[in-house]
Amino acid sequence: MDGPAPESYETLRRSIASQRNDLSKRLRLIADYALLDPSAFALRAVAGLAAEIGVAPSAIIRFAQHFGYSGFSEMQNVFRQRLEAAAPSYRDRVHNLEQHGGADATDDMMRRFIDAGIASLKDLQLTISPDKIDEAAGFIADARTVHVLAQKRTFPAAAYLAYNLARLEMPAHLFDGIGGMLEQQSNLMGPDDVVVAISFLPGAQTTADVFSLALDKGARTVAIVDVPRAPYVHADVVFEVVEASVENFRSLTATISLALVLAIRAGTFSAHKSNPQDERQ
Amino acid sequence: MDGPAPESYETLRRSIASQRNDLSKRLRLIADYALLDPSAFALRAVAGLAAEIGVAPSAIIRFAQHFGYSGFSEMQNVFRQRLEAAAPSYRDRVHNLEQHGGADATDDMMRRFIDAGIASLKDLQLTISPDKIDEAAGFIADARTVHVLAQKRTFPAAAYLAYNLARLEMPAHLFDGIGGMLEQQSNLMGPDDVVVAISFLPGAQTTADVFSLALDKGARTVAIVDVPRAPYVHADVVFEVVEASVENFRSLTATISLALVLAIRAGTFSAHKSNPQDERQ
DNA sequence: GTCAATATGGAATAAACATTCCATTCAGAA
DNA sequence: TTCTGAATGGAATGTTTATTCCATATTGAC
Structure with missing residues (x-):
């Protein structure tokens, strides 16, 4: 029973389920196993599957061909799709935006950047845990001073964080390193302070140096990175952001x-601290 | 740096992250990709990964061996564990996300900000005309110097613009007004320059003052505002952005x-100008 | 029970793939 | 600069894995 081979996992699954009763004995064994443990079909090799199910390897190829594929490998790709969807890969979420790179009309570019921004925001929602945010926010609320640390491409985000903290009347200090004052600025950090660093690859060395110093001095540390790496992995709270x-x-x-x-x-936590009778709403 | 090879995905990931900085150039490329797209490491073959990352296939084997595995295949099994673990729960995870919407305060707030961000981006796409962007970009490409001007809440956006212009090798100058140097900085503006101002209500007076000066000096002007108002309405190009x-x-x-x-x-226009025989690709 | 059509297992083959090895390049020390 | 050891790329090799093919077994019809 051929016809075009299913290209999506759901279609394939339906196809297997509906044909199951018409299959030969061996093929039916295989069908049942495919429905029961699709991950095995995605990850294991023909020989291994065959042994597990108790059929000959060639039976598995026949099974795939019965559903219109050229062989097992082609069918396996469909099973793998499902896994990639379950653990969304960076390539799927984000890289695709770079695919048709040739078009360079302005409106097309704008559309792609906007799509990229939306994808980043949605990913943020999926991957960042509110508990971590609360933890980091708690540190910040309790700090004597909050030092915000970033260079180059991440500097605008640091400026934004510092600005908003200041607006909420929290003691924020933006490390700008202007005039080679970085070392003096570093000396301001103490154990009652919080240091928030933002660093994306390829990170600036000075950011890493100052952050290491903060760790040594026993300050509370929060890191926002794209790829976890030293010294940021040693922070009290590490956020991984995919842009x-x-x-x-x-x-x-x-x-x-x-x-x-x-x-x-x-800001919320800090307000509650200074007005203890306030309740959360 | 050997030792026993990590047996769980989480252990492996931590191990890669912490050793990243000590790796050689090629191995570090591979490490970053492994952290960024573990699904690819689970499903793809050595040759395909190598091509994607831009290294030789043998480098990938060396990477696996560096972390104590006998070869790539053994390491790949660890990446596959993660997919197997993620797959069954996928349906539940999506379901849960949709179910208890207003779980706790932080979660709810994050959702609202992300929705707000997405709404802003969609609105941007609807309201900003590509022609205006091209016009403004043309000015910037032709400028002797680009002065970027903003204060307070919009300053991060200005820093971002200046950073990216500099990266594209365009002469960008960020007005920071540090040390009361604003007046001196203002004198840098001339008729061959472009001034880009970003101002949201309630705008800073200094931004308006410097912008007016730019208009007087005959510089090209670009304004990004939330609400059109003097002096920004007199700019050559005015963008209205709704956040x-x-x-x-x-x-x-x-x-x-x-x-x-x-x-x-x-940057595109500028590149075409300096290499006139370049064709768009 | 015999025959024909189909299903099956397993060996043989082919393809894909991982791994090793070595010549060359590169980076750092003297 | 020259030297030395590490890093790298790419071709050669070996292993795993998919696929084909055919002899044999099974099933169902008569």
Whole structure:
């Protein structure tokens, strides 16, 4: 029973289920197993599956061909789709935006950047845990001073965080390193302070140096990174943010939004602290 | 740096993250990709991964061996574990997300900011005309110097624009007004320059003052505002951007995205100008 | 029970793939 | 600069894995 081979997992699954009763004995064994444990079909090899199910390897190829595929490998790709969907891969979520890179009309580019920004925001919602935000916001609310630390492409996000903290009357200090004052500025950090660092690859060395210093001095530390790496992995709270990129320009929307939420949550906690009779609403 | 090879995905990930900085150049490329897109490591073959990352196939084997595995295949099994673990719960996870919407305060707030950001981006796409972007980008590409001007809440967007212009090798100058140097900085503006101002209500007076000066000096002017008003309405190009706000905190996502598109378009025009025989690809 | 059509297992083959090895390049020390 | 050891790319090799093919077994019709 041929016809075009199903291209999506759901279609394939329906097809297997509906034909099951018409299959030969061996093929039916295989069908049942495919419905029962699709992950095995996605990840294991023909020989292994055959042994598990108790059929000959060739039976598995016949099974795939029965549903219109050229062989097992082709069918396996459909099973793998399902796994990729379950653990969404960066390539799927974000990289695709870079695919048709040739078009360079302005409106097309704008559309792609906007899509990239939206993808980043949605990903932020899926991957960032509110508990972590609360933890970091708690540190910030209790801090004597909040030092915000970033260079180059992430600097705008740091400026935004510092601005909003200041607006909420929290003692924020933006490390700008202007005039080679970085070392003096570093000396301001103490154990009652919180240091928030934002660093995306390829990170600036000075950001890493100052952050390491903060760790040594026993300050509370919060890191926002794209890829976890030393010294940021040693922070008290580490946020991993995936920003979509188009033609090697990375968006900042997710990072900016995270900074804003952090500031506001910290502001809330801080207000509760100074007015203890306030209740959460 | 050997030792026993990690047997769980989480252990492996931590191990890669912490050793990342000590790896050689190629191995570090691979490490970043593994952290960014673990699904690819679970499903793809050595040759395909190598091509994607831009390294030799043997480098991937070396990467696996560096972390204590006998070869790539053994490491790949660890990445596959993660997919198997993620697959069954996928349906539940999506369901849960849709179910208890207003779970706790932080979660709810994050959702609202993300929705606000997405709304701003969609609005940007609807309201900003590509022709205006091209016009502004043309000015920027032709300028001797680009002065970027903003204060307070819009300053991060200005920093972002200046950073990206500089990255594209365009002469960008960020007005920071540090040390009361604003007046001296203002004198840098001339008729061959472009001034880009970003101002949202309630605008800073200094931004308006410097912008007026730019108009007087005959510089090309570009304004990004939320509400059109003097002196910005007299700019050569005026963009009106609507940022959604939540509880009086305005998002910056649309402005940031607009800044990025402006920079890249200007970069494109500038590149075409300096290499006239270049064709668009 | 015999025959024909179909299903099946397993060996043989082909393809894809991982791994090793070595010549060359690169980066750092003297 | 020259030297030395590490890093790298790419071709050669070996292994795993998919697929084909055919001899044999099974099923169902008569």
